[in-house]
Each structure stands twice: as C-alpha cells, then as structure tokens.
Amino acid sequence: MRTTLKRALGRAAGHEPGGEAAYPPPVTSSVRFYRSALPPPRSTLGRIARVLGGLALALVALVVGVAGGAFLWFDGSVGLVQNDSPALAKAARQLALPLPGRPAIALLLGVDSRVGAESGSQNSVAMMLVRADAATSTISLLSFPRDLNVPIYCSGRVYGHDQRSTR
Numbered sequence: 001m002r003t004t005l006k007r008a009l010g011r012a013a014g015h016e017p018g019g020e021a022a023y024p025p026p027v028t029s030s031v032r033f034y035r036s037a038l039p040p041p042r043s044t045l046g047r048i049a050r051v052l053g054g055l056a057l058a059l060v061a062l063v064v065g066v067a068g069g070a071f072l073w074f075d076g077s078v079g080l081v082q083n084d085s086p087a088l089a090k091a092a093r094q095l096a097l098p099l100p101g102r103p104a105i106a107l108l109l110g111v112d113s114r115v116g117a118e119s120g121s122q123n124s125v126a127m128m129l130v131r132a133d134a135a136t137s138t139i140s141l142l143s144f145p146r147d148l149n150v151p152i153y154c155s156g157r158v159y160g161h162d163q164r165s166t167r
Contacts, residue, residue, distance in 0.1 A: 103133040 110126035
C-alpha cells in the first residue's frame with residue numbers, strides 16, 4: 001500500500017523497514033497573531049477642518065475650470081473675427097497706416113503728360129518725400145531732383161547714367 005502525506009512529503013509505507021509511513025517533521029516555530037490597536041478617535045474639529053479643506057479644493061477647481069472655459073470661448077470668438085486670407089494679408093501690408101501720434105511718411109510724385117507724345121509716355125517732374133509729425137506739429141519735405149545721377153557700387157562695378165564711370 002502506498003500513502004502520500006501533505007503534498008507528497010511522505011514516503012511509501014512498503015519501503016521502510018518497519019512498513020509504516022514516514023511523516024514530515026513537526027513545525028517547531030510558533031506563529032503569533034497580534035491585533036493592531038484601534039485608531040484614535042477623531043475629533044470634531046479635525047472632521048470640520050477636513051470638510052472645509054475639501055470644499056476649498058473643490059471651489060479652486062471650479063474657478064480654474066470656469067476661467068479656462070472663458071479663455072477658450074474668448075479665443076474662439078477672436079479667431080472667428082480674424083480673416084487669414086492671402087488677399088487680406090496683402091492689403092494689410094500695402095495699407096500699413098501709422099499709429100496715431102506717430103509720424104507719417106509719404107512719397108509725392110508729379111507727372112508730366114506731353115501733348116503729341118506716345119500714349120503712356122509720362123515723365124516724373126517732381127519727387128518729394130513728406131514727413132508729417134503730429135507730436136511736434138511739423139511737416140518736412142525732401143525733394144529729389146529729376147536728373148539725379150547716383151553711382152551704384154555693386155561687387156566692384158559702378159552702375160549709373162554715366163557709362164564712363166564703370167570700372
């Protein structure tokens with residue numbers, strides 16, 4: 001007859017000289033169970049402080065949520081007003097107006113149309129740069145002569161009306 005005790009720790013009864021089953025050794029260590037002490041009773045003041053802290057935390061979360069929602073709504077409404085079309089961007093660059101109180105600068109061109117000349121043949125008679133400053137209540141004019149001959153120096157060469165001055 002074969003017996004197995006406690007998860008195959010025992011040996012077969014027929015192989016021992018006495019023919020009896022061998023039991024596992026007894027447990028020598030004792031285990032003690034300790035009961036933990038109960039938590040101290042909570043005071044009423046501690047409970048009130050915890051409730052007020054939770055309410056303050058909930059109020060802060062509510063205020064942050066409302067502020068974030070208002071920011072997103074305002075940002076979306078401003079985005080609807082803005083127009084990002086290429087034509088609008090081009091017009092804005094061309095119509096760059098000075099801010100109030102800042103000086104304004106304009107270029108004035110005078111045109112001369114001659115009788116009997118080819119159509120589309122026009123000469124500029126006058127070129128003036130005008131600066132109006134509202135802060136000092138002044139207007140400044142800079143006149144450019146029609147036959148202004150200015151040499152242009154570019155990479156060692158001189159360009160201009162006078163071909164003798166090249167090189």
